[in-house]
Amino acid sequence: MKKLSLASQIFIALVLGIIVGILFTGHSSIATTYIKPIGTIFLNLIKWVVTPLVFFSIMAGVISMRDIKKVGSIGLKTVIYYMCTTAFAVTIGLLLANLFKGMFPVLQTTDLAYEASASVNFMDTLVGIFPSNFFAPFVEANMLQIIVASLIIGFALLLVDQQKEIEFESVETLNDVFMKSMEMIVKLSPIGVFCLICPVVAENGPAVLGSLAKVLLVAYLAYFLHAVLVYSLAVKIAAGMSPLTFFKGMLPAIMFAFSSASSVGTLPINMECTEKLGADKNISSFVLPLGATINMDGTAIYQGVCAIFIASCFGITLTFSQMLTIVLTATLASIGTAGVPGAGMVMLAMVLSSVGLPVEGIALVAGIDRIFDMGRTTVNITGDASCTIVVSALEK
Numbered sequence: 001m002k003k004l005s006l007a008s009q010i011f012i013a014l015v016l017g018i019i020v021g022i023l024f025t026g027h028s029s030i031a032t033t034y035i036k037p038i039g040t041i042f043l044n045l046i047k048w049v050v051t052p053l054v055f056f057s058i059m060a061g062v063i064s065m066r067d068i069k070k071v072g073s074i075g076l077k078t079v080i081y082y083m084c085t086t087a088f089a090v091t092i093g094l095l096l097a098n099l100f101k102g103m104f105p106v107l108q109t110t111d112l113a114y115e116a117s118a119s120v121n122f123m124d125t126l127v128g129i130f131p132s133n134f135f136a137p138f139v140e141a142n143m144l145q146i147i148v149a150s151l152i153i154g155f156a157l158l159l160v161d162q163q164k165e166i167e168f169e170s171v172e173t174l175n176d177v178f179m180k181s182m183e184m185i186v187k188l189s190p191i192g193v194f195c196l197i198c199p200v201v202a203e204n205g206p207a208v209l210g211s212l213a214k215v216l217l218v219a220y221l222a223y224f225l226h227a228v229l230v231y232s233l234a235v236k237i238a239a240g241m242s243p244l245t246f247f248k249g250m251l252p253a254i255m256f257a258f259s260s261a262s263s264v265g266t267l268p269i270n271m272e273c274t275e276k277l278g279a280d281k282n283i284s285s286f287v288l289p290l291g292a293t294i295n296m297d298g299t300a301i302y303q304g305v306c307a308i309f310i311a312s313c314f315g316i317t318l319t320f321s322q323m324l325t326i327v328l329t330a331t332l333a334s335i336g337t338a339g340v341p342g343a344g345m346v347m348l349a350m351v352l353s354s355v356g357l358p359v360e361g362i363a364l365v366a367g368i369d370r371i372f373d374m375g376r377t378t379v380n381i382t383g384d385a386s387c388t389i390v391v392s393a394l395e396k
């Protein structure tokens with residue numbers, strides 16, 4: 001019997017997970033008690049492998065270029081691409097939400113409660129990027145700090161002793177070892193996908209049918225438009241790749257992101273997909289982990305849409321300059337958002353407070369955050385992949 005490709009396996013798992021989830025609506029406790037934990041085991045394994053993977057793959061990416069200037073040039077292109085697409089993403093979110101604002105309800109009651117987490121201001125986020133302890137970033141799985149550490153050590157390796165290939169080889173070997181471990185774990189992803197999506201459908205099924213459906217729809221429309229417009233154009237113009245080829249090649253990662261709602265968790269599969277699409281391995285090993293951590297176009301769209309939604313619910317109309325502030329803060333907030341489920345909602349507090357919107361408004365969308373999250377994560381990782389393809393083409 002011919003073996004099904006991983007993409008088909010994941011697709012089947014996704015569809016089955018949704019069907020079984022629908023069957024369990026109303027009895028969601030069965031799905032959350034027995035199926036969800038297996039998904040959690042799978043996510044735990046991914047989380048376990050992803051810290052050393054990011055650490056060694058960025059380090060290997062840096063030393064493979066053998067030249068600090070080249071790292072700088074790729075890094076600069078990457079960051080510019082990430083920032084521009086993210087700012088564009090919030091703008092699309094804001095535009096669409098404004099267009100459909102009339103559909104959003106105005107609230108009668110205002111007894112909402114949402115406690116914003118303490119450190120959502122920008123300077124704290126900035127300081128938080130730099131580790132003060134060697135081991136803490138690994139223990140806390142703080143991706144931005146791990147990236148900073150791996151960049152410093154990668155540069156140091158290049159500077160210390162340009163001749164000693166053996167040091168480079170040991171980093172590359174360690175990188176290969178964790179890549180292999182990752183491959184083994186990724187093979188389990190059809191099971192993981194099934195067990196992750198099924199309880200979400202079972203729990204959220206009825207909730208999504210309510211009035212929140214409209215804001216969800218607007219967000220998904222914006223996700224879709226952004227992905228189709230921006231990423232198609234980018235891969236077509238910069239790399240001459242047909243958008244169809246791109247999205248088709250990305251399907252396994254897209255389905256995985258959709259069910260796991262974690263950019264960092266999707267990183268291993270994303271690496272495989274972009275390499276199959278012809279991205280340079282040295283570039284993807286540098287651009288993707290960075291993207292999974294700082295590039296969140298879907299999250300930015302979500303923040304734009306939710307800001308308008310929450311404003312409407314409270315009967316507030318935002319001015320043009322407030323919208324510009326949202327573009328800026330959402331772009332920055334998306335950098336500080338960790339690539340794990342639910343992180344974007346925490347950062348929404350920063351966006352809302354930047355324009356004086358009530359942070360309690362988050363309570364309105366919190367119940368179905370997972371559904372927003374699945375879409376925004378999908379956009380997030382597709383953006384990372386498009387950047388990898390673009391930068392690979394530019395460097396050629």
Ligand code: ASP
Nearest residue numbers: 262263299339340343344
């Ligand atoms: N879950 C998203 C991600 O991993 C982040 C977010 O919550 O917006 O990309």
